[in-house]
Amino acid sequence: MSEHRRGIVTGGTWCVDYNRVVTHWPEEDGMAEIVGEERHGGGSACNLAIDIKRLDPAMPVDTIGVVGSDEAGRYLVSLAEEFDIGTEQLTVTDAMGTQFCDAYVSRITHRRTHVYSVGAATLLTPEQFDFSATRARFLHLGLPGVHRQLDAPHGSDESGWVTVLKKARAAGLQTNLELASIERERLLALTLPCLPHLDFIIVNDHEIGALTGMATVQHGVTDIAACERAARAVLEKGAMSVVVVHCPAVAIAVSRDGRRLIKPSVAIPPELVVGANGAGDAFAAGMLYGLHEAWPLDDCVRLAHAAAAASLRSVSTTVTVESWRQCLDLARDWGWRSEPAGHRLEA
Structure with missing residues (x-):
């Protein structure tokens, strides 16, 4: 790792989230009432960029993506500017409207369901990623399955994702x-060729199962032992120094140097939980921030859990993430869940 490098580049999905709290998630032909709604930025590149800036406003963050020249696109650009996120490679196009997502959160379960329109995201290509001038240390890239030109083969590479990752590593970034959350077969096909070009991968309990064909979640129950086996299998398929798997109750981290960590999540009071939308992004932001700062693995996972817990207090993806010190203070005040007695944990 080059010590003179600092900061994070996020690349990929910038969209507008229309976050709606519903009384419950209905069956097809059913009906539910909207009891709250907000508009916020969304998508992996947007969420992680803002989360990192909330954790540490002094951390340099740049972004790469495509938005439309419509009102939604102007809103996203203004968000990036508000948080001092570099937008030199955030392309604004007249060709298509900005990607948007209707994100429904059940008031009963706090789980979210996303229905999106891809819009301008389909125009993002590997050629738009230029790492020649950046002094950033990390690239955070996503989302496979959403960006059609990156999903397709590119030159001799299996996909544009592979091309971008190779370019980033050649330029000195990790x-x-x-x-x-796409179909398991599609997720596997798009992700597997990327593993040799990754330094980290941070996924949830469903995604790690999709990458290995293992049954990591059954009937809403997370199998910790299966998640750990799957994480080790993914580690062996790629170049990652660490693989991290998270679910609402626990995180599992395995590293190439043989370290293994199982850490229960923060015991946030149930009455404070509004929605899980963006909790995975907040977890990833905390994890990557700790890795960037060369923290011990346990401290990285601790901050990841703390940031995710802080994010649960809003229907939006980023609004209630606080500074890294404040997130850790909240975790200390709320306490931590008990160590799992066995290898299965209710999700």
């Missing part, structure tokens, strides 16, 4: 890939 890489992380954010995944989306």
Whole structure:
């Protein structure tokens, strides 16, 4: 790692989230009432960039993506400017409207369901990623399955994602890939060729199962032992120094140097939980921030959990993430869940 490098580049999805709290998530042909709604920025590149800036406003953050020249695009650009996120490579196009997502959060379960329109995200290509001048240390890239030109083969590479990751590493950056909740077969096909070009991967319990074909979650129950086995299997398939798997109750980290960590999550009071939308992004932001600062693995996971817990207090993805010190203070005040007695944990 080059010590003179500092900062994070986020690349990929910038969209507008229309976050709606509903009484419950209905079956098809059913009906639910909207009891709250907000508009915020969303997508992996947007969320992690803002989360990092909330954790540490002094951390340099740049971003690469495509938005439309419409009102939604102007809103996203203004968000980036508000948080002092570098936008030199955030392309504004007249060709298509800005990607947007209707994000529904159940008031009962706090789980979220996303329905999106891809819009200008389909125009993002590997050629738009220029790492020649950046002094950033990390690239956070996503989301496979959402950007059609990056999903397709590019030159001799299996996909544009592979091309971008190779370019970033050749320029001296370390890489992380954010995944989306798409079909398991599609997720595997897009992600597997990327693993040899990643330094980290931070995924949830469903995604790690998709990458290995293992049953890591069954009937809403996370199998910790299966997640750990899957994490080790993914570690062996790629170049990552660490693989991290998270779910609402626990995180599992395995590293190439043989370290293994299972850390329960923060015991946030249930009455403070509004929605889980963006909690995975907040977890990744805390994890990457700690890795960037060369913290011990345990401290990285601790901050990841703390940032995710802080984010649960809002239906939006980033609004309630605080500074890294404040997130850790909240975790200390709320306490931590008990160590899992066995290898299965209710999700």
